[in-house]
Amino acid sequence: MGFRGQHKNKRDANEPDLFSELRAYGLSVEPMDKPADALVGYLGRTYLVEVKTPKGKLTGAQEDFLETWKGDFHIIRTIEDASNFARAVRGGQFS
Numbered sequence: 001m002g003f004r005g006q007h008k009n010k011r012d013a014n015e016p017d018l019f020s021e022l023r024a025y026g027l028s029v030e031p032m033d034k035p036a037d038a039l040v041g042y043l044g045r046t047y048l049v050e051v052k053t054p055k056g057k058l059t060g061a062q063e064d065f066l067e068t069w070k071g072d073f074h075i076i077r078t079i080e081d082a083s084n085f086a087r088a089v090r091g092g093q094f095s
Helices: 015-024 060-068 079-090
Strands: 028-031 038-042 045-051 073-076
Touching: 015 028, 015 045, 015 079, 038 079, 045 079, 073 079
Parallel strands: 045 073
Antiparallel strands: 028 038, 038 045
16 A cells, blocks of 8 residues: 555656566565655665656755655666666665
């Protein structure tokens, strides 16, 4: 069950493909509205993931959030980014 609801933000067109790539590596992906596009989990660790198009920029609200956020936050733009992120997560690089 997703956390999507009252906020009907615009989704990036590449999001389904990037989420599929993460899932193909065995990561859990839970779409949500904010502060990022998804919670991604693997072996008890959780990551905030934002999907952007190759030239997409963070919103002002996301920039504000990141000023005080002390956890993981990753931006993926391409299938290659998604694969690299998934391999890094599986390899324990973000632990």
